[in-house]
Amino acid sequence: MEKDRIGWGYKLTKAYFRFAAYGIYYRAYHCLGRDNIPQPGTPVLVAMNHQNAFCDALGVLMSKDDRKWHFIARADAFDIHPLFGKFITWAGVLPAYRLQYQGEEALANNDETFRLSEEGLLKGNSILIFPEAGHQDKHWLGTFSYGYTRMAFQAAEKGNFEKEIFILPAANHYSEYTGMRQSMLIRFGTPVSIKPYYELYKTKPRTAQREVNKLVRSQIESMMLDIRDLDHYADIDFLRGCLHNADAPLPEQLEADKALVKRLQALQETDPSAYQEAMDNVKTYRLGLAAAGLEDRQIKENPNWFLTLLQALVLLALSPLALLALWPSVPAWYIPKHFSDKTGDIMLQSSIVLAANTLLLMPLFCVITFVVTTLLAGWEIGLFHAILMPFLCIFEHHYLNLFRTVRQAFRFLTGNSKDSLAALRSKIVSL
């Protein structure tokens, strides 16, 4: 790994991705604990939980502009397309080969990744690695591979244990994993210096790594939402949504979610039958809503006819703009979604939609729009229309949300299950 030089190409590309990700795709980006990130030039290995594929790495990339970040990513990311492989190499990504994906023969290729990463650390680089290796599909912290601790200690050993190397625990959280205009959060913990463990590492390398791993993992566990009861995961995940203060920012919602999970864990330990009854109530409510074609919001907000009809009128008034905004909204969503659906992994959806639009689709749509609109109405209108492209996607997203809200409000007002659902809801919100 060469000593980092942050050129103008890198800065411009990063600014463009920042606009695409946090100006358009995501509604809000919260970065907490930014001051805990060691100064550039300090060897730091960021260890983070892994949920939302490429979006997790993007959150770290955007946290600081004073360095070039490096990332360890699964090796098959480089096989998506040769150009894409070259692009992410230039962006500082190194491949990690895993037995279950690339097979036993490919594992030896990790030697080169380790060599480059260790040399990079000794030069003072900042590297992001995901100890869980693969991404999860839920708010749950999986088992850690010791690759990251091995990398950190091997780097220290390469430098004769003279350099102090840090592992910085970090956690990410999302309001929803998929769909536009969600919120995301990155939190950095307290850097863990591995220097106190150098002497132990010299005689018992695995023990030293286990000690460090315990410290790192416990910080990540405390910073993220970690729902351990997988048997009731769906119900707990649903319940936290019901209890959310919709106006609260994501960091506040996360703390409330963590407090809820802690209360439920305590209830499970002290009174398992009460816990099971509570989970059964949540499940009954959740399934009842699904059967009625409703969401918790309708029961919670209790929409009335006046508001609903007013919203319907707004939909009608905005429908010409919504029709215009079908281009580029429909292809911008459905083309990458087609490819993400083929992977069979819903957790890749946001990454593929974001990357495909940023790198290819949206620039292409802007050019097509400029050309066509210019031919029809002149270059000034063409330029304006082209610039409007991403914002039309935001508008269409909100329009569709309003459409769904109105549709469900009509279902709520004309249905006959609202009283029973309201009664169920009142039981569960006291948790």
Place this chain on the structure above:
Amino acid sequence: MNIEQLNAAIAEEFEIDVNDITPDASVKDTLELDSLSLLDLISVVHDVTGCTVKGTDVSHIATFAQLYEYIEQCS
């Protein structure tokens, strides 16, 4: 194959108590195996027994008893 010798070598390599290695114990959990340490286990087994465990076969080896059986068949 000398099981005690093998267990001692594994315990030393992975810095665990040799008494944690029992026939019914999970290989993956006891040794906290990942892709990298799997290669270390393969190396230890080969050095002690001469048997080359295939990485892809390890996913089918749940317990140490099954590992011993695999090595016996390998011999």
